[in-house]
Amino acid sequence: MAKTLSSVAQRRIQSELTEWMRSPPEGCCLESCEPMTSWVVVMQGPEGHSRLYADEVFRLRIDFGEQYPLDPPDVVFLAPAPIHPHIYSNGHICLDILYSGNNGGWSPALTMSKVVLSLRSMLASATEKKKPPGDAEYCARVGNRSPKLSRWQFEDDKV
Template sequence: MSTTPNAAASGQNSGSARLLQRQLMEMKRAKDLPGISVGLVKDTNIFEWEVMLMINDDCKYYGGAYFRAYMTFPAEYPLMPPKLVFQTPVPFHPNIYPSGELCISILHPPEEDRYGYESASERWSPVQTPETILVSVISLFSEPNDESPANLDAAKLLRAEREGGPKEFRKRVRKCVRESLGED
């Protein structure tokens, strides 16, 4: 008995949906995920999650912040990575494109990096989960990666500040935090 391509895709899709449903429920029940809240954008679509990240005062995003993002999972999940896109206001961050899309190694497809910057072990692997992704994102707010920036302006300002230059990065981040809190 042969399986048609559509039937195979449908089977993968339903397997992905069951996995995502289980992972969503686990995250909602987890008591050890401070600063992370997840839900569905629409109750009828398990492949699109709304994420709220509450960044604490102890990181570079001085004064704490609330950032909303959408995490969209492909039908091939967990074999292929989801995409995480911050909604307005988009955080001023070296690893977030001005469009809001997050750039982090673990969300890059599981293939050789054509530029040779990342090893295959740093890229997407099916052992990653929405929880590990979001914990990595929270950590990226504490320690931005300016080595391979998505936002060149943010990376340049961060480097200059680390080298004793003007506190322009901090100033832009504070503005971003105020916007996220509805103060601007």
């Protein structure tokens, strides 16, 4: 069932899609954008100083809501999610720019190109592959519901 988008959301998503096609973010390509409200992005693992993810490929799903860009989209890694201290096994990502309210750092000025580059940077700065504390419990509790329904604590700015 297709979502009903505000005219602002429709124009913004179309504008971002056009810009993405003209100049895709480094290491990323758009696998799908049908319907326009749900993108699947293929992301090459970054070749940062640790090279932990350099030979890996990941997929992200971006689901835009009717109030985008005022509200952030749902952004999750599709299985298998990277093993990373801020990425849960169900693909949920603990990164402040993906959330509004409760110390979230979402801004309507962010674009999906900037978001995926931030995610690649987060992977590049990792010093070890490990799951977040409480990964199994979190995944069992929330399942596949929207990560925006979780109460995130953004305390670790090192990774």
